[in-house]
Amino acid sequence: MEMDKYKEEKQKENVLIDLITKIALIAIATREIAETYFRINFWIDKIKEKPEKEAKSSFLIPEKTKLTFKNIIGFKETKSELKSALEWPLKYKELMENYDIEPINGICLFGPPGCGKTHFVRCAAGEFNVNLYLASPSTIGSMWYGQTEKRIRKLFNEARRNSPSIIAIDEADKLLPKSSGSSVQPRVISEFLQNMDGLLTEKSQTIVILLTNEPWKLNEAIIRRGRVDRIIYVPPPDYETRVLLFKYYMSKVMHNIDENVSFKELGNLTEASQKGYYSSAAIREICRTAKEEAFKNTLSSINKVKISMEHFQIALLKVPPDISTESISKYNEWKMTYASYMLP
Ligand SMILES: Nc1ncnc2c1ncn2[C@@H]1O[C@H](COP(=O)(O)OP(=O)(O)OP(=O)(O)O)[C@@H](O)[C@H]1O
Ligand SMILES: [Mg+2]
Incomplete structure (x- = not known):
């Protein structure tokens, strides 16, 4: 009887020891997992930083072109609209300040593909002899968390440092689209808007030109006076x-x-x-x-x-x-809504 009791006690003791050992093992394993998790995260962060340390990105290297408005064949009206929008802020900045005229911050060049938007921007930069920073979603956009915003900041800083300058964003509707529910896009847009507003408060001689084939997809916050002050249509050649x-x-x-x-x-x-x-x-x-x-x-x-x-x-x-006739109707419609009240 005594023996049975002793055995029972011993068994209980063993179960308890077993339980404590298991708990200890679980605790050690949990710690290991946690440490491994933090180690992995550390390397993820390192990898995330890597693209930043890569060679100077192409969009940070300004283009110096010999093209001028003489290299724009035809397009008389568009050429003169673009010229008059850029001439004042890029040539007569101080004089404008004397008259308390707010400089133009941004321009939107829109129209069907292949009609000359990018070519016109290059010619304009050459005509006014300013640094051209040409960026697109593929050069400035990044799959890495927070990198696109960083690149946007870098782009604006570089352009401001080397002003007078033009920042041209190709396929602007893809970088700055209407809200889509994505968590990344609002931060990118807000970073861009902050930098654009910064240009105005600093009275910097840097002008942003947004290029797009689908202007109706552009974020509404950017298409307003003080940010985009001129909307210019580049139509098919007449x-x-x-x-x-x-x-x-x-x-x-x-x-x-x-x-x-x-x-x-x-x-x-x-x-x-x-x-x-x-x-x-x-x-x-x-x-x-x-x-x-x-x-x-x-x-x-x-x-x-x-x-x-x-x-x-x-x-x-x-x-x-x-270019389809339907798309031309769409451009004209958009022009009626936006471009008309943007005229100087
Ligand atoms: N008025 C022009 N004078 C001389 N070349 C032109 C003119 N318009 C367009 N081109 C030429 O036509 C081609 C297409 O022009 P560009 O790439 O500038 O069009 P785009 O509107 O920017 O097109 P996308 O929307 O596809 O980017 C280029 O090779 C450009 O040099
Ligand atoms: Mg283009």
């Missing part, structure tokens, strides 16, 4: 511009052009129709295709074949209008 663009893209082969080529006729043949509108890039493509067609003919004949209207006809069949 008749006069198309004629000039054809002449420009064929200028190097004038000696090789058949007498039957009429640039005015080409301007008419590329008039907008139900099929759509031709962009500047499409006009360049038509010229390239016509040159290739003539070259192909030359390879299969004894004599050199001149570039003729027939080659342009083939090119026109191969290169259809690349």
Whole structure:
């Protein structure tokens, strides 16, 4: 009886020891897990910082271009709108201050793809001899937490330091879109807005130009006076511009052009129709295709074949209008709502 009691006591003791050992093991394991967790986090943070330490990002290196407004073929109206928007703040800053005129902080250049938005910005930077910082969501955006905001700050600081300057944001609607519910986007937008507002309070000679093919997707907070003060439409080339663009893209082969080529006729043949509108890039493509067609003919004949209207006809069949009529209506509608009250 005594023996049974002793055994029972011993068993209880063993169970207790077993339990304590297990608890101790769990505690050690938990600590290990916690330490490993913190160690992992430490390395994650290190990795996160890494992209920042990489070579100076391309968007922080200003472009110096020799292009000027002379390199913008046609587009008389757009060119003069852009010129007048930039001339005052970039050329007459002090004089403007004398008259207590607030400088322009930002401009939005919108319009269909391939019509010349990026080209115009380069020409404007060259015309006023200012540093151009060209950034896009792919160069400034980062998958790393908080990096996009950091890069935005760096970009503005660099541009301010090297003013007079232009910060051009390509595909601005993708970097600064209307709210989508994502937790990252509001911080990026708020960082951008703060920096833009900073330019105004500091009276910095840095101008932001937003470039977009889909202006209706831009965050509303940015499209307001004090931030974006001018909205400029870059439309598909009109008749006069198309004629000039054809002449420009064929200028190097004038000696090789058949007498039957009429640039005015080409301007008419590329008039907008139900099929759509031709962009500047499409006009360049038509010229390239016509040159290739003539070259192909030359390879299969004894004599050199001149570039003729027939080659342009083939090119026109191969290169259809690349801008839909619906999209042009959308641009005009947006222009009516925003651009009209932004006029000086
Ligand atoms: N008026 C012009 N004079 C000379 N070249 C032009 C003109 N307009 C456009 N181009 C040329 O047409 C091509 C397309 O222009 P650009 O890339 O500037 O268009 P974009 O509006 O910025 O297009 P996207 O919206 O796709 O970025 C470029 O090679 C550019 O040099
Ligand atoms: Mg562009």
